[in-house]
Amino acid sequence: MTATTEARPPALPSTLRLGYERTRYEARLFFRERDAVIFIFAYPIIMLAIFATVFGQDDAAIEIGDTTIPFAQYFLPGMVATGVMLSSFQNLAISIAVERDEGGLKRLRATPLPPASYFVGKVGQVLVTSLVQTALLLAVAALAFDVPMPSDAQSWLTLTWVFLLGTATGAVCGVGFSSLPRSGRSASAVITPIVLVLQFISGVFFQFDQLPSWMQQIASVFPLKWMAQGMRSVFLPSEAEALETGGSWQHAATAAVLIAWLVVGLVVGVRTFRWRRRDDG
Template sequence: MSTTTPAQQRVSATGPLPGTLRLGLARTRYEVRGFFRERDAVIFIFAYPVIMLAIFATVFGQDGNSIDFGDSSVPFAQYFLPGMIATGVMLSSFQNLAIAIAVERDEGGLKRLRATPLPAASYFVGKIGQVLVSCVLQVTILLLVAALAFDVPMPDSSAAWATFAWVLLLGTATGAVCGVAFSSVPRSGRSASAVVTPIVLVLQFISGVFFQFDQLPSWMQQVASVFPLKWMAQGMRSVFLPDEAAALEVSGTWQHGAIAAVLLAWLVVGLVLGARWFRWRRRDDG
């Protein structure tokens, strides 16, 4: 049985479609333009981690307070920066897509799009491409603010920047794929924000974003270890904190292998669930 839509069959009669990747890149440009037209969402997604970094660095860093790691110490702005990078990625990927796709479905946009010749894979490439662009811009702004406003030192080795790159890219891909899969959970576009936002907030509080992870209750650390945000934050801490800080992690090491394994596992889970449960129509539309 053919899996092509009627629109794709009509186009194939007049000539071949451009490749899936080429259409995906074109869709990425479309999604990026649409994203930046939503100015309130853009301001929130870009400003939130910067504002939270400023608040925590100011409140906890009064009178020159710092966090000690045995023979070394770091200011609170430097300690909280990795968590803010991780939570910014989660906002731009998981939360943004889970809500935006649910709204598109509720408004009938996905149903209309499915009737066009655009392959489904190109649509998802466009969404992930938009998330990657917004994440790179968001993290760049956050690093500039941290360096210029709070004197946070940047990594001085290529190995640290390589770790930063793979944690950022893998975390972004995982968050985006999970966001696509989770977008089918809200019953409507109106309820999407109410369903997604509390989950993101809870994960931020238990994953070492707002507090030192080693000071959280052990049961909370165990729960957080199931989800990718904790591992993204830990990976970023390995980039921006001194080696001595690894002693405060649960295992006493940075666990780069475990970070990659957990993020990849969630990437696969998101792909499987998305392929199985993703809906192009509203629940009441067949």
């Protein structure tokens, strides 16, 4: 009597392997959206050029004792931080809302792809695009505006952890807040003003120490202010530390606030993320 062997379906790749492949797919999809690429990549560069040119006329600069900081150098950290926020929070919050509204998430949920691999792909795409964007911004700042780059390992280490933690926080919050817009069409109208207001109160467009104290206190609740401050500790001389709250770069507080928002984003995402439109059950 011969035993019959039933054919087993091939095993799926691991969640991380699928997440890697999903990252490649998401990155290709992102770079095909020319409008989004141009806005997200060019916006920080254009804003740096505008503010450095307008405020830097007649060799004006920020004076701290005997130290002179050109405006391009002062504004660069804020532009790096806002670029990360655009690539992570704003990009994901809007794009996921659009995918949901168009039925893409509903169809994807019906496939064998694990949800974790989908989210790994989104975070991976954000990391890739943020790296490219930041590299372009630093290259333009160094070549066009003679902004000095960090010269010691400690500064590069600080840049790395602030960048990675800020990117992860922005991505997770973007996923979590993608359920806030009622439709894909309203996503930009809901998310973009939030990002714009945070830029104005977080020391991106103005010296943070010159903002009203109540505005500084509000900004201190949100991650963009801390990302910008962390980046200032990398690109500005040590004398600029006197301009910060309490006269310190507050690296521990920066890490704590970013981690806190990372946790908030995870909790909000787990509780509110939807694969279907509101009117689809």
